[in-house]
Amino acid sequence: MTDDLSPIERAKCVAARRSCDFVESGMRVGLGSGSTAEWMVRRLGERVRDEGLDFVGVPTSNRTAKLAREVGIRVSTLDEVKWLDITIDGADEFDGAFNLIKGGGGAALHEKIVATASDRMVVIADAAKDVKALGAFPLPVEIIPFGWETTRALVEELLGDMDVLGREAELRMRGEEPFVSDEGNYFLDLRLHRIGNPRQLSLMLNQIPGVVENGLFIGICDTVVVGFGNGKVEVRKLDAGTAGEAAPEGGAVRNIFADSGE
Ligand code: 5RP
Numbered sequence: 001m002t003d004d005l006s007p008i009e010r011a012k013c014v015a016a017r018r019s020c021d022f023v024e025s026g027m028r029v030g031l032g033s034g035s036t037a038e039w040m041v042r043r044l045g046e047r048v049r050d051e052g053l054d055f056v057g058v059p060t061s062n063r064t065a066k067l068a069r070e071v072g073i074r075v076s077t078l079d080e081v082k083w084l085d086i087t088i089d090g091a092d093e094f095d096g097a098f099n100l101i102k103g104g105g106g107a108a109l110h111e112k113i114v115a116t117a118s119d120r121m122v123v124i125a126d127a128a129k130d131v132k133a134l135g136a137f138p139l140p141v142e143i144i145p146f147g148w149e150t151t152r153a154l155v156e157e158l159l160g161d162m163d164v165l166g167r168e169a170e171l172r173m174r175g176e177e178p179f180v181s182d183e184g185n186y187f188l189d190l191r192l193h194r195i196g197n198p199r200q201l202s203l204m205l206n207q208i209p210g211v212v213e214n215g216l217f218i219g220i221c222d223t224v225v226v227g228f229g230n231g232k233v234e235v236r237k238l239d240a241g242t243a244g245e246a247a248p249e250g251g252a253v254r255n256i257f258a259d260s261g262e
Contacts, residue, residue, distance in 0.1 A: 007229025032089025045071025163196030
């Protein structure tokens with residue numbers, strides 16, 4: 001069924017389809033956003049229709065919510081279900097410790113809230129997103145429109161003190177207008193090239209008053225399902241390693257929010 005797809009779309013499709021095996025009836029499932037996540041939502045819709053899979057989905061964007069309803073998934077909100085068994089989502093980059101850059105599609109705030117409220121987060125990605133160090137993909141930072149130029153100046157000043165290779169923060173545009181998130185916010189895309197200390201950068205960015213959230217997901221993801229252009233799929237687990245492969249460096253998941261209790 002993936003014969004007509006380009007290698008990159010095939011990689012996304014097979015990873016997304018494989019990740020749906022983690023979903024069982026009775027679960028509360030966070031549904032990510034983006035083109036890879038759309039394959040996952042469609043496959044879950046097939047399972048609802050063909051197998052009677054019965055679960056509740058919590059979408060991370062208006063777009064995902066619309067698609068989920070269209071394919072027959074029962075949709076709820078995080079406020080209603082409060083905690084989730086699993087979230088499945090795409091990513092723009094992941095490293096060996098399963099730290100992520102997300103938000104290329106503009107939904108990282110809801111995605112981070114939903115993933116953090118989940119027992120586990122499974123990322124689905126094509127192999128090109130596997131990086132040694134995060135940062136080649138511009139880091140999205142969601143900011144309040146009020147005083148955004150001041151926020152940008154503060155972000156660029158902060159970057160001068162961080163372990164990164166760039167300090168340019170560009171306002172994301174859609175045509176002539178700033179891109180606006182589902183929450184009505186703007187985005188800065190930070191061209192950092194290499195992020196030496198993602199945890200520190202994430203914590204520091206979120207100290208700036210106009211910053212709502214940044215696209216670094218630190219210690220949240222525990223499993224990555226990687227798709228390849230030839231249709232091969234690899235399931236990598238942070239604690240258990242990957243069948244036939246060395247375990248990624250970085251040890252067990254250590255959620256960044258654990259820091260607040262230390
Ligand atoms: C949206 C995201 C996406 O998961 C990320 O941008 C990957 O997108 P795609 O699957 O289309 O490559 O974080 O906010």
